[in-house]
Amino acid sequence: MESADETNTKLNGKSPSPVRSTRPKRSVRLTVKPKCFRCDKCKCEFSDQTNLDYHVSIHATDKPFHCETCQLLFSKRASLKAHVRTHSAAASAAKKKVFKCDNCGSKFTTSSHLKRHTRTHTGEKPFVCDVCGSKFTQNSHLKSHARKHTTDKLFACKNCPSKFSRGSDLKAHVRSHVVEKTLKCDSCDAKFSKKSHLVRHKRKHSGERPFHCDQCAAAFPENYMLKRHMRRHSGEKLFHCDICGSKFLEKLYLKRHMYTHSTEKPFHCDTCGSNFSQKIYLKSHMLVHNGEKRYQCEMCDSKFLRRQHLTIHIRKHTGERPHQCTICLSKFLTSSNLKTHLRTHTGEKPYHCDTCGSNFSENSTLKDHMRTHTGEKPFWCSICGSSFIKNSNLKSHMRKHTGEKPFHCNICASDFSQSSSLKKHMQTHLNKYQPL
Known part of the structure; x- marks a missing residue:
């Protein structure tokens, strides 16, 4: 015999609503893996071998994969693919700048970028250093500044005993060591140790300017030049004087000031x-x-x-x-x-x-x-x-x-x-x- 529920289902043409279990849900517990895998070069630690292997590629000098757009070199194909997406993302993002600044008219792709830019007008610096009280407009600037106070120097030079708290400082230091320059320019006598340096140098002879401003007709041979130029449109002045409060577009201008x-x-x-x-x-x-x-x-x-x-x-x-x-x-x-x-x-x-x-x-x-x-x-x-x-x-x-x-x-x-x-x-x- 059919039950009452089955009879109702046939008459109404609908399946009965499921009965929710009254058993309590099990809580999800996250287990933090111990970091047992250490990098021999900078002493950074990781929880598994995969992350360590990926990190070690940062220190690799052999970088066979290069970007055809900006000529940057990479040690892994996956890193190159991830980098190439930034060019396509930047091109599509330039067409979708919907967040506009009410003060200067600059446009941005995300509300967070607009919020960060707005601080250049208001002077707001919400990120404060607990050690010396310095204030910053961006959290990344605070993190970079905080490394000045730490005694941990994780970035070691392979050529001498020098150690640094920031990777950028290590890169600048490495240039002080003499490196054999085997790559020669066809147009002049200049020599370089890296292919990317030679490619950038050749633009001086060819006049090539692959980095274009999407707000005016300006074009530049280097990406950092474009970034510096974009601050003129946005009005963003990242470098400020701690004595009189004056703000500057470039670090060089602050140094002179x-x-x-x-x-x-x-x-x-x-x-x-x-x-x-x-x-x-x-x-x-x-x-x-x-x-x-x-x-x-x-x-x-x-x-x-x-x-x-x-x-x-x-x-x-x-x-x-x-x-x-x-x-x-x-x-x-x-x-x-x-x-x-x-x-x-x-x-x-x-x-x-x-x-x-x-x-x-x-x-x-x-x-x-x-x-x-x-x-x-x-x-x-x-x-x-x-x-x-x-x-x-x-x-x-x-x-x-x-x-x-x-x-x-x-x-x-x-x-x-x-x-x-x-x-x-x-x-x-x-x-x-x-x-x-």
Whole structure:
């Protein structure tokens, strides 16, 4: 005989609902395998032989598999395949940048990339070092920084006893050891130890630029150049000064900036005795003594050593002031003038005198101030031999010899050699109209 449930199933055409078991579910327990497999070269440990074998390939010098797009070399075919997917993924991702920044209009493929980029506008640094308190915009930057505090140096050099806490430091160190260069360039006498280095070098002769910017027409021979260029579109400034908070696109710019906080000037001009904090500044200064002024203004007879100086000079003729203050709407010839002006609103004085503790909004003002402590007076009058701390003081003094009076009174047409004399004179006009 059929049961009642079977009869109902035939009449309704539906199978009976399954009966859920009332037995309690077994909890899943994860067992952490001990790391018994150790790498002989860097002492990293792994839980099985497979992971160790894959890791050992990192240290391999023989890399027969190369990427046809960017010429990077790999020791395993699987690593090459994984790398090739990054090119195809990057190409498809460029077409699907749906997350847009409200501040600058940059677009990103994921919300996490947009969130990370937004911190360049807000200044947010949520990742804090527990040891020294340094803050970072990205967790990866914090991890890289944290290795500075650790005493564990897992990356050992095979050529000498040196050890390093970061793989990038080891790579940079290895270059210091002389490696036989057997690969020769067909176009010049340059030689290289790696095929990838030779391939990159050949692009200098061929002009090949395989790395293209998807936001403009720029193209580059190296991938790192493209990455550096992309920061100009995104506005991302990864390198910041711990003293004054200034941010920079490149590490080199930050390194140059740090000299502005130092009083050390090891580079000396043998012609005039001026000292400079960087060699590049000394080279630039030497043009003043022996450089030809090739850039001439078409509106006047002024000549300049550099094109950018001519560009700024022309703005004085045209009246163009492209850099505007968002607070008071004042306009300026250069971005550096605007940056200095903004400190009048913020009250920021990042330049500090170590001798007396005074703070200044401009580095040039600090330099002038430091001479009050050292007694240095580098600006000399060629007529009477008087010396001065500041160049502006020398110019003011020279008017006594030349008789020049560039400051004019708009009321009585009197002329003066000093602006302070004009101000005192203007007070005599004001006193005439004051009530008794």
